Amino acid sequence: MENSALIKTQDLMKIYPMGWKKLVALDHVNLEFKKGEFAGLVGPSGSGKTTFLNIVGSLDGPSEGDAEVMGKKVSTLSHKQAAALRKKHIGFIFQTFNLLPVYSVYENVEISLLLLGMTHEERKQKVMQALEWVKLADRAKSKPAQLSGGQCQRVAVARAVVKEPALILADEPTANLDAENSYNILETMVDLNEELKTTFLFATHDEKVIRYLRRKITLFDGKVAKDEQTTPHRKGENS
Amino acid sequence: MTLFKLAFKNLLGAGIRTWLNVVVLSFSFVVIIWMQGLLEGMNIQSSTAVIEAEYAGGQYWHENYDPYDPLTLQDAHGFLPDKLKSMIEKKEATSILIIQGTAYPQGRMMTLLIKGISPDQKIISLPSHFLNKETDDIPAVIGTRMSENTGLRIGDSVTLRWRDANGTFDARDATIVQVMRTMVQSIDQGQIWVPLEKLRELSNMEGEATLLIVDKDTKNPPQVSGWEFKSLDFLLKDIKQLVKTKTSGSSIFYIILLLLAMLAIFDTQVLSIFRRRKEIGTLMAMGFTRAKVIWLFTIEGAMHAVLAALVAALYGIPFLAWFAKTGFALPESADSFGFALGEKIFPAYSAGLVIGTTVLVLVITTIVSFLPTRKIAKLKPTDALRGKSS
Numbered sequence: 001m002e003n004s005a006l007i008k009t010q011d012l013m014k015i016y017p018m019g020w021k022k023l024v025a026l027d028h029v030n031l032e033f034k035k036g037e038f039a040g041l042v043g044p045s046g047s048g049k050t051t052f053l054n055i056v057g058s059l060d061g062p063s064e065g066d067a068e069v070m071g072k073k074v075s076t077l078s079h080k081q082a083a084a085l086r087k088k089h090i091g092f093i094f095q096t097f098n099l100l101p102v103y104s105v106y107e108n109v110e111i112s113l114l115l116l117g118m119t120h121e122e123r124k125q126k127v128m129q130a131l132e133w134v135k136l137a138d139r140a141k142s143k144p145a146q147l148s149g150g151q152c153q154r155v156a157v158a159r160a161v162v163k164e165p166a167l168i169l170a171d172e173p174t175a176n177l178d179a180e181n182s183y184n185i186l187e188t189m190v191d192l193n194e195e196l197k198t199t200f201l202f203a204t205h206d207e208k209v210i211r212y213l214r215r216k217i218t219l220f221d222g223k224v225a226k227d228e229q230t231t232p233h234r235k236g237e238n239s
Numbered sequence: 240m241t242l243f244k245l246a247f248k249n250l251l252g253a254g255i256r257t258w259l260n261v262v263v264l265s266f267s268f269v270v271i272i273w274m275q276g277l278l279e280g281m282n283i284q285s286s287t288a289v290i291e292a293e294y295a296g297g298q299y300w301h302e303n304y305d306p307y308d309p310l311t312l313q314d315a316h317g318f319l320p321d322k323l324k325s326m327i328e329k330k331e332a333t334s335i336l337i338i339q340g341t342a343y344p345q346g347r348m349m350t351l352l353i354k355g356i357s358p359d360q361k362i363i364s365l366p367s368h369f370l371n372k373e374t375d376d377i378p379a380v381i382g383t384r385m386s387e388n389t390g391l392r393i394g395d396s397v398t399l400r401w402r403d404a405n406g407t408f409d410a411r412d413a414t415i416v417q418v419m420r421t422m423v424q425s426i427d428q429g430q431i432w433v434p435l436e437k438l439r440e441l442s443n444m445e446g447e448a449t450l451l452i453v454d455k456d457t458k459n460p461p462q463v464s465g466w467e468f469k470s471l472d473f474l475l476k477d478i479k480q481l482v483k484t485k486t487s488g489s490s491i492f493y494i495i496l497l498l499l500a501m502l503a504i505f506d507t508q509v510l511s512i513f514r515r516r517k518e519i520g521t522l523m524a525m526g527f528t529r530a531k532v533i534w535l536f537t538i539e540g541a542m543h544a545v546l547a548a549l550v551a552a553l554y555g556i557p558f559l560a561w562f563a564k565t566g567f568a569l570p571e572s573a574d575s576f577g578f579a580l581g582e583k584i585f586p587a588y589s590a591g592l593v594i595g596t597t598v599l600v601l602v603i604t605t606i607v608s609f610l611p612t613r614k615i616a617k618l619k620p621t622d623a624l625r626g627k628s629s
Contacts, residue, residue, distance in 0.1 A: 059524060059620040080528055087526025094624070098521040102252025103245075111245070115526050159525075 006167060006199050007033040007056055011065035014051050014222075025051040027222040028065065033201060035166065038193050038232070039215035040202035047219040049203035053169045056201065057090050058082035070166060087115045091160030091198075095172035097152040099144040099159075105131070106140040109158045116163060130162035134188055150181025157185060161192055171203045179208065186212045190234065242531070246538040250546070256507055257543070264500040264547035264600065269555040271493045271596050276559065276586035277567060278489065282482040283587050285422070286475050290455070291364045292423040294474045299323060299332075299451040299466040312339050312352075313402075316447045320463050323451050331457060333360035334448035336438050340401035342431065344389035351385075352430040353401060355438030362452050365426055369417035370434045377437055379413040382427025386418045393418055399431070403443040411441065497600070500547075501607045508540050508611040519615060520623030533612045540608020544601040562586055 014026040026048045033039060041049040054060040055067050058074050059082075067074045070089050077085065086092075091112070099108050109130055113123045131137040134154035144152055153173060160168050170189070174182035190212060193200050202209055210216060211233045218226040250257050304315035319327070319334060326332040336355040341348055358370035365380075372378045377399070381391060391397055393415055400410040413433065421427055439445050453460055460468045512519070522532050566583035 054621050057524065059624070083523065083526050083528040086524060092521075092524045094521070096517075098517060098524075098624070100518055100521070102248050107248070111522075112525050114241075114245075115531075 004034070005032040005068070006035050006037075006070065007031070007201070008068045009052075009056075009065065010068075012052075012055065012062050012067055013064035014048070014055065014060070015063040024222050026055070026062075029219075029222070029224055031217065031224065031227070033199060035199055036193065036197045037215055038190065038200045038213060039217065040204055040209060040213040041217050041219055042205055042210055043219035043225070044205065046221075048222040049219055050171055051222075052219070053171055053201065053203050056167075057092060057169045058085050088163070089166045091163065091165040091168040093153070093156050093160050093168060093170035093173045095175045097144070097149075097156045097176070099152055099155055101144055103143075104140065105136060105142050105144070105147070105155050108144065108155055109162050112159050112163050126162055127158075130158040133161065133192060134158045148181070149177050150184060153177055153181065153185050154188065157188055157192075161196065161198065164196060165198065167199045167201065169201050169203075172206070173202065174204070174206050174209055182206070182208045187234065190232070242535050242538055243542075246535055246542055249535075249539050250542050253507070253511070256510075257546070260500070260503045260507055260543050261546045261550050263503055264543055264604070265551035265555070267493065267496045267500045268547055268551035268596060268600060269558065270496055271600075272555065272588060272593060273559060273562065273586065274489050274493060275486070275592050275596070276563070276588040277584055278482055278486050279589065279592065280563075280584050280586040281485070282478065284584060285478050285482075288422040289425070289475070289478065290471065292421055293363060293365075293426050294452065294471060295362050296453045296455040296457040297460060297471055298469045298474065299453070299460070299463060300469055301449050302465050302467060304337075304449055309339055309352075312337060312449070316404075316444055316449050317465060318446050319448055319451065320466065322461050322463050323466065326453065326457075327357075327451070330361065330454075332451050332453045333357050333362040334435065334451045336435055336442070336444060336447060337449040338401050338438070338442050338444075340399050340431075342389065343398040343400070344391050344395075347389075349389065350429075353399060353438060354430055354432050355435035356432055357435045362454055365421075365432065366417055366419050367432065369419075370432065372416040374414040374416065377411055377413040377433050377441075378416040380417045380419055380432040381415055381430075382424075383418055383420050384424060384427045385430065386415075388428075391415050391418075397431075401442060403441070404447075405443060409441060497603065501603060504540055504543050504604060505607050505611060507543075508536065508608055511539075512536065512611055512614055516618065516623045517626050519618060520620050520625075523620040523623060529616050529618070533609070533615050536612040536615065537605060537609045540612075541601065541605040543608070544597075544604035547600070548597050559586070559588060563588065 009029050009031050012026050012029040013024070016023040016025055029052065041052055043049055051060070055062055055074055056069055058069065058077055062075055069085065072081070072085055074082070100111070103111065106127055109127045110123050113126060118126070128137060128140070131140055134157050136151060136154055136158065139147065139151065144155065147155065174185060177185065186209060189200055192198055202213070204210065213230055214232050216228055216230050217224060301315045301317050303311050305311045316336060323332065327334060333356065338353050340351060340353040342351050356365065356367045356370070358367045360367055367380070369380050370378050376396070386392060389397070395415050396412050397415070398410055399413050400408060402408055413431065439447060451466070519532055523529070563586050566585040568583050
């Protein structure tokens with residue numbers, strides 16, 4: 001898997017019917033991502049970034065073409081198979097954090113592991129480790145409402161990484177954060193990428209995120225306009 | 240942390256909405272158990288009362304006797320066979336002779352049943368020992384209802400007229416020696432109790448009886464030709480039927496109550512699914528299948544019933560226990576219900592009633608909780624994450 005493609009799309013198309021017209025959200029997209037990449041889809045709103053992440057995350061299916069994720073063709077997956085793929089191999093980070101308000105920080109992170117049939121002890125160890133990674137172990141018992149936006153997103157990161165997935169899909173993860181928190185989150189993600197070799201794929205138009213990317217794919221009107229390797233600039237480094 | 244724990248947390252997280260539903264549902268629990276307990280108490284109380292005062296361990300009826308057809312009374316008497324006589328001698332039974340007659344209380348005329356009973360019998364609780372009282376004419380015992388209707392009081396005299404075994408009219412005065420207070424109308428209303436031997440003598444029916452009441456401890460009563468044994472199951476059939484009718488009537492009340500509670504839960508579930516679409520989408524993104532999310536929401540709804548049972552236990556157990564002790568005072572008019580009720584009903588709550596009600600409410604709540612969740616099956620994860628309905 002090290003050198004083979006983790007994600008591979010072939011003539012991927014997504015078309016949404018809009019009354020009499022059709023909206024082409026993705027237009028013959030051919031991309032490959034390898035394990036351990038720290039890549040991002042950039043482009044203006046409506047360029048197809050989120051749609052691409054949704055298909056790769058098996059939350060949605062392609063209209064034409066296909067996406068192969070971890071060797072599985074998304075178009076052929078049943079609901080159950082898609083759920084199983086997400087459960088084991090994919091973590092999501094959302095713009096609005098999507099933490100469950102009635103659960104504590106610990107429970108929000110633990111929920112990812114519930115479906116994996118781990119023992120209580122295993123779950124506890126992994127959750128606490130994930131909270132250590134995002135430096136929130138001391139807030140394990142807090143509720144999301146008691147945390148700042150940055151802390152909430154760090155919980156969301158912990159929730160995504162706790163099961164040590166092969167792939168983390170982050171849709172505008174810094175859009176609701178101030179600069180300081182954005183950098184902290186990105187630093188955490190880079191550390192996790194380096195430490196766990198987790199593949200990160202972002203959908204973003206935030207310059208702060210773009211500075212951290214090692215590969216930048218520009219989408220425009222659903223097409224790949226540019227696919228380039230970039231030099232990441234971490235916090236404190238001059239661009 | 241299981242699905243149950245998640246559901247429980249979600250439920251408590253909904254705050255006041257949950258507690259409102261739980262309180263309404265707990266109210267349904269308590270009212271259903273209370274009302275059913277009242278009816279069960281009514282059943283037990285009236286059955287016990289008629290067993291004590293009228294049926295004991297069952298009755299042998301003369302083959303022509305039909306309590307619902309007064310015209311049969313003329314022929315509904317006969318000599319007691321040896322088997323039955325020996326039961327009376329062993330004080331295992333007592334015989335009753337019933338003839339139709341007319342009374343003339345306060346110058347009025349009223350038809351009634353003249354019932355002869357042995358003053359020394361101990362088989363039923365009817366206070367027949369008063370009939371041992373020495374009077375110039377016939378000593379008679381009546382019930383309070385009969386006393387109320389006729390205006391007869393202890394010491395009053397009333398003329399009785401009847402036809403003897405040969406069809407000849409005869410008449411004699413009777414003196415009321417006791418007015419008995421009884422819950423059981425069927426030994427009171429429209430009847431007068433006199434000593435058995437006296438009635439036999441006056442009606443020219445020596446050694447005859449209409450029915451025979453056997454002791455409560457009688458096991459396997461013998462078959463006797465010309466006499467049919469009526470078991471308690473048969474004799475209490477009318478009471479059971481009456482309770483059943485009243486149960487059906489009262490069930491309408493708690494069906495309405497349950498409907499209101501279920502409507503609240505259904506509404507909560509619909510609202511919950513609508514408001515928590517993002518949460519549903521997040522769970523799906525984390526790998527929950529739709530079926531698991533449906534389960535989670537269904538368990539969450541069904542847990543209303545579990546919480547309601549706990550809340551109902553908190554205030555319901557003291558309330559129901561207090562009620563079972565103090566009873567429910569009946570109005571005067573309750574005497575016309577057709578039940579042997581007395582002045583108060585004491586509810587009876589069986590384990591079956593409590594468990595049955597809990598299971599019923601739990602099952603209905605689960606079904607009602609499940610129905611709105613079917614919407615989740617149609618929800619696309621991407622739409623749910625955007626907070627949209629598919």
